[in-house]
Amino acid sequence: MGLASPLTRWPASRGLLSVVARFDASPAEYMRGDQIDALFGSAVTERLWHSERARRHLSRAVRRQLNENTDCLDLDRPEWRLALLPVARLDRLASHVASLVVAAEVRRALSREEVRLWRDWLEPEAYEFAQTVTGLMPVLAPLPEPQAWRRFTAAEVGWCWMVAAADAWPGPIRSRFVLKQLALPDGCVCPMDDASARRVVQAVLSIVESRWCSSFATQTN
Structure with missing residues (x-):
């Protein structure tokens, strides 16, 4: 007997299956x-x-x-919450990931000039996130030379964490996700291992895109 069609295996998840397809x-x-x-x-x-x-x-x-002949139609994958986000929302998420990465420095800034530099670098929404929401999130190890990361954009910094987070994904999902990736300049590399980067990205994703993440629980249950 042949394998069941994905449409019959996941009858309650056709909306998600359509997006994944x-x-x-x-x-x-x-x-x-x-x-x-x-x-x-x-x-x-x-x-x-x-x-x-x-x-x-x-x-x-x-x-x-x-060189991907393998379909990626398995709905029961946690990667979909990140992989299926539209590009514009991924860029917004990346800026918020960057705000968590540098949050300790942002909150420590005292001089008017340093505050201005961080606000301009993160832009208002992500800066507010760094000042308020990140204080309720897990504390990250200090980032080496945090000011040096300002030579990149906040979106680039966030994206390098997101790329690291996707490093261990199944090949067909990762290769397609990379097509949404912002081009990263030389030296913009996440210093964390993929598991640590994934925890950072997932923590931010669950807050910044809370309704989106909740919709997946509804689709797959």
Whole structure:
């Protein structure tokens, strides 16, 4: 007897399955522009990219480039809470991850100039998060040379933690998630191991995207 269809194995989770199936089969619908350039160079014009039919062909080409012939349709994966977030919300989350990473320094800042530098670097929402919410979260080990991280953007710093958090994910999920990744400059590397980075990212995700995370509990139960 053949394997049951995913639609019959997860009858209560068809909404989630639909989103996961698009993530699996249609990477061209969500990948960043610089990732497109890295894979295809100038072969993909803006006009071509805005054609739905062309994007379907491009998605197949992206899958071939990834050398991923394995579907990622297992709904019972904790990675989906992060992997399925749209790019804009991932960037927002990254800034909040960065705010937790540097929160101790932000709260210690006394001089007007240092306060201004941290506020400008994090921007208002993530700065407020560092000043208030992070005080209720697990205390992180001090970050080596925290001011030196300001040579990167807050989103870049948060993304390097998110990349580390995804390091041990199943290959098909991770390879597609990387297509949403912000391009990171040299030296922007998370100093934590993947398990520690994952705890940081999940802690921030559960607060910043609490309704989103709750929806997964509803879908998979």
